[in-house]
Amino acid sequence: MLQQTPVARVLPVWRQWLDRWPEPAALAADEPGEAIRMWGRLGYPRRALRLHGCATALVARHGGQVPDDLAELLDLPGVGAYTARAVAAFAYRQRHPVVDTNVRRLVARVVAGRPDGGQTTTGADLAATEALLPAEPADAAAASAAFMELGALLCTARSPQCGACPLGSRCAWRAGGEPLPTAPSRRPQRYAGTDRQVRGELLAVLREAPGPVPRAELDVVWPDASQRERALATLLDDGLVERHPDNRYGLAGSATTKPPPDPAGSGGGPRR
Incomplete structure (x- = not known):
């Protein structure tokens, strides 16, 4: 959750996740769509699916426990070089370079x-x-x-x-006299008006709905039809959203209906 996201925004969502899923087995037993729903507005929601996939792999391969072996950590879904070494170093006090x-x-x-x-x-x-x-x-x-x-x-x-x-x-x-960089500094990514913002608006509708919604409910969230269509297509390609036979759309891996979300629960942080 902390990758590319400030601690202040992560903490409330992290606490909600641990309250609901205190162990990997609890997350693995729930639906992937619920991980997306609980992710709220943290941004980069594919991380939610990767966490669910990682929990499922932990149950299947390691009895629900996080391994302490670097190679086994690297073999988990969604776990890259940084995360694997961070877990090995900070959770298991091993000697590995942790480079951010x-x-x-x-x-x-x-x-x-x-x-x-x-x-x-x-x-x-x-x-x-x-x-x-x-x-x-x-x-x-x-x-x-x-x-x-x-x-x-x-x-x-x-x-x-x-x-x-x-x-x-x-x-x-x-x-050496603290020489300045010769290349221009990297500019922060723009968010307003991008496909990322449109994806976030579409996901917000699906997270807040008790079940799959008609296409018309998605069409009203963004005025540019071509950009909206492109954003929706990437959500489908990423496995975050599923299209139902009756042209309704829902979070991937969710049951047909869910109780309405708690307004004080999975809202996450400010919009991204």
Whole structure:
């Protein structure tokens, strides 16, 4: 849930999920559509389906328990290199490099003297981060958490506080005079008016409905018919929405009818 989403928005939805599904088996026993419904307005709703698929795999392969082996974690649906290493390090106190945007920037500065890391994590990023970790697994796990905090709070993209950084004396970027990036900074993704916004509006209708809805109820949420059609097609392709034979549409994997949602329950956060 925290990937690409701030903690403040995640916390209320996370609590609702754990109240309803305290263990993987509970989520796996429910319908995929209910995971989408409970996802609310967090954005990137395919993550809800991946969580459901992961819970199902945990039950089928691991007795409902999250494995502590990195290869087995990587083999789970929806679990990539970052998530697998984060679980292994923070849940099981193992020695693995956990590299997010902030850690990439920190390590790029300290080790390579570059002002920033790349947009994606490479094998070189993992190797450079691992080389900074203590040998003792528990200490390495603590260091991984520390690197993330340093990157988020001190070694920031625009206003680094090098004087307060415990790695300042060994930082190649600081020693080189803190050169600025040569490439333009990456602009935040626009949301208003995009297909992502239309997808969100369509999903909002389906989440709030007790069952599948007629096409007419979807047609009123966005004035541009071609953009609305395109957004709906991607929701169908992504497996988030199902089309019923009577030209009604519902959340994927949901029963035909559901009780109306609790207004205080699965609303999530502000719209994305």
